[in-house]
Amino acid sequence: xxxxxxxxxxxxxxxxxxxxxxxxxxxxxxxxxxxxxxxxxxxxxxxxxxxxxxxxxxxxxxxxxxxxxxxxxxxxxxxxxxxxxxxxxxxxxxxxxxxxxxxxxxxxxxxxxxxxxxxxxxxxxxxxxxxxxxxxxxxxxxxxxxxxxxxxxxxxxxxxxxxxxxxxxxxxxxxxxxxxxxxxxxxxxxxxxxxxxxxxxxxxxxxxxxxxxxxxxxxxxxxxxxxxxxxxxxxxxxxxxxxxxxxxxxxxxxxxxxxxxxxxxxxxxxxxxxxxxxxxxxxxxxxxxxxxxxxxxxxxxxxxxxxxxxxxxxxxxxxxxxxxxxxxxxxxxxxxxxxxxxxxxxxxxxxxxxxxxxxxxxxxxxxxxxxxxxxxxxxxxxxxxxxxxxxxxxxxxxxxxxxxxxxxxxxxxxxxxxxxxxxxxxxxxxxxxxxxxxxxxxxxxxxxxxxxxxxxxxxxxxxxxxxxxxxxxxxx
Numbered sequence: 257x258x259x260x261x262x263x264x265x266x267x268x269x270x271x272x273x274x275x276x277x278x279x280x281x282x283x284x285x286x287x288x289x290x291x292x293x294x295x296x297x298x299x300x301x302x303x304x305x306x307x308x309x310x311x312x313x314x315x316x317x318x319x320x321x322x323x324x325x326x327x328x329x330x331x332x333x334x335x336x337x338x339x340x341x342x343x344x345x346x347x348x349x350x351x352x353x354x355x356x357x358x359x360x361x362x363x364x365x366x367x368x369x370x371x372x373x374x375x376x377x378x379x380x381x382x383x384x385x386x387x388x389x390x391x392x393x394x395x396x397x398x399x400x401x402x403x404x405x406x407x408x409x410x411x412x413x414x415x416x417x418x419x420x421x422x423x424x425x426x427x428x429x430x431x432x433x434x435x436x437x438x439x440x441x442x443x444x445x446x447x448x449x450x451x452x453x454x455x456x457x458x459x460x461x462x463x464x465x466x467x468x469x470x471x472x473x474x475x476x477x478x479x480x481x482x483x484x485x486x487x488x489x490x491x492x493x494x495x496x497x498x499x500x501x502x503x504x505x506x507x508x509x510x511x512x513x514x515x516x517x518x519x520x521x522x523x524x525x526x527x528x529x530x531x532x533x534x535x536x537x538x539x540x541x542x543x544x545x546x547x548x549x550x551x552x553x554x555x556x557x558x559x560x561x562x563x564x565x566x567x568x569x570x571x572x573x574x575x576x577x578x579x580x581x582x583x584x585x586x587x588x589x590x591x592x593x594x595x596x597x598x599x600x601x602x603x604x605x606x607x608x609x610x611x612x613x614x615x616x617x618x619x620x621x622x623x624x625x626x627x628x629x630x631x632x633x634x635x636x637x638x639x640x641x642x643x644x645x646x647x648x649x650x651x652x653x654x655x656x657x658x659x660x661x662x663x664x665x666x667x668x669x670x671x672x673x674x675x676x677x678x679x680x681x682x683x684x685x686x687x688x689x690x691x692x693x694x695x696x697x698x699x700x701x702x703x704x705x706x707x708x709x710x711x712x713x714x715x716x717x718x719x720x721x722x723x724x725x726x727x728x729x730x731x732x
Contacts, residue, residue, distance in 0.1 A: 260696040267704045268696045279546025283555035286539035291562025293532035295570040300526045304519035320503045326383035331491030336530030338484035353639035361721045366482045369463045374487025375495045377459025388449025393563035395453035402461025422599030429593035475641040480538040545684035554597040561590040621697025640672040649718045653709040690714035
């Protein structure tokens with residue numbers, strides 16, 4: 257079959273370039289929002305009852321001041337973040353997908369990752385911010401490095417010379433930041449705070465390495481809602497009471513929660529922090545799906561610079577609080593670490609040449625019709641993202657137009673089943689290796705139409721996590 261004509265191919269390449277660049281921008285913006293989240297969640301802990309709790313006459317033990325209060329702040333933030341997430345799903349008409357996705361295999365993977373990345377990693381992050389100040393942020397941004405090491409140990413993924421150099425750069429930057437622990441002006445908790453920050457890096461590295469495989473099938477807005485609901489409920493319902501019990505005062509939980517929830521000023525700041533947290537994590541997932549998990553995590557790691565900046569601007573200058581100034585070496589180390597993260601994540605030469613190699617092995621789009629997918633075993637429609645991918649797998653190949661036409665009756669009126677949303681879902685699946693482009697052409701409206709087919713590993717993933725008829729399952 258002849259290849260696609262020059263106009264269709266040129267438009268497809270331009271569209272692919274815009275998609276990739278948009279993903280990079282979203283990933284970087286998620287880091288900016290995380291810097292704002294860090295500033296406001298820290299500010300929430302400097303007013304109302306929090307101000308008294310961290311005082312010398314609070315009556316709380318040192319353990320409770322550091323760990324119980326840190327986890328309480330994490331739980332409140334995640335619960336309010338989940339409220340924002342659920343509200344967006346309601347507006348988008350995706351609440352039904354939330355319930356169905358959460359009960360699926362990818363949803364359960366998301367729940368497991370949320371426990372690691374939420375109460376454990378985010379709790380460690382907030383504790384580290386309290387103990388070490390904004391200098392803790394660049395240490396936690398080492399999560400892509402941790403993810404690369406985890407990939408090497410668990411999945412036998414190679415660490416080449418470029419990645420090793422990037423890891424060395426990151427570790428050097430970490431040592432530069434760690435040197436602030438020994439200055440005369442460093443708080444006594446600085447060294448321990450930086451060590452706890454590394455726990456957050458490990459947690460987020462685990463989340464990125466595992467969630468990148470198990471949750472790529474889930475709509476990112478649904479996925480972040482599952483994550484924040486799990487993290488908030490587990491944080492306030494399990495982790496904070498457990499830490500109160502460990503501190504020797506099981507009744508402390510009710511007292512602290514009641515006082516915190518009753519203070520309007522600090523809760524308003526937590527609500528703002530929860531909004532930035534929800535947006536940041538949601539855009540992190542979206543950016544990862546558009547430009548690749550490794551590169552997306554590295555770009556998100558720019559929060560190692562934005563967190564100290566916004567803490568200084570919002571808390572130091574805006575709220576007039578002392579102690580948010582950052583040592584000059586941290587400002588130097590943060591961009592150095594970002595360079596190292598990029599080297600770990602991606603080959604810079606690949607970024608320079610990727611557009612020339614895009615769509616080099618495709619054929620002309622034929623426009624032949626594709627079969628419609630069947631409902632799941634219980635007779636209920638699948639979450640839209642699952643239905644999109646299963647339709648491609650059952651049809652052998654399909655474009656966004658094919659998918660919209662096939663799903664129109666089952667998902668009538670759903671925004672996530674409109675052409676633009678379906679096209680983005682298909683492009684994200686291609687970026688993550690589930691699908692590949694088979695054909696390129698123009699549809700009747702003159703729009704670029706890409707026809708996708710599942711890769712061998714993608715078909716196996718769809719069969720395992722979504723389900724396919726026995727005759728379409730890959731051979732064992």
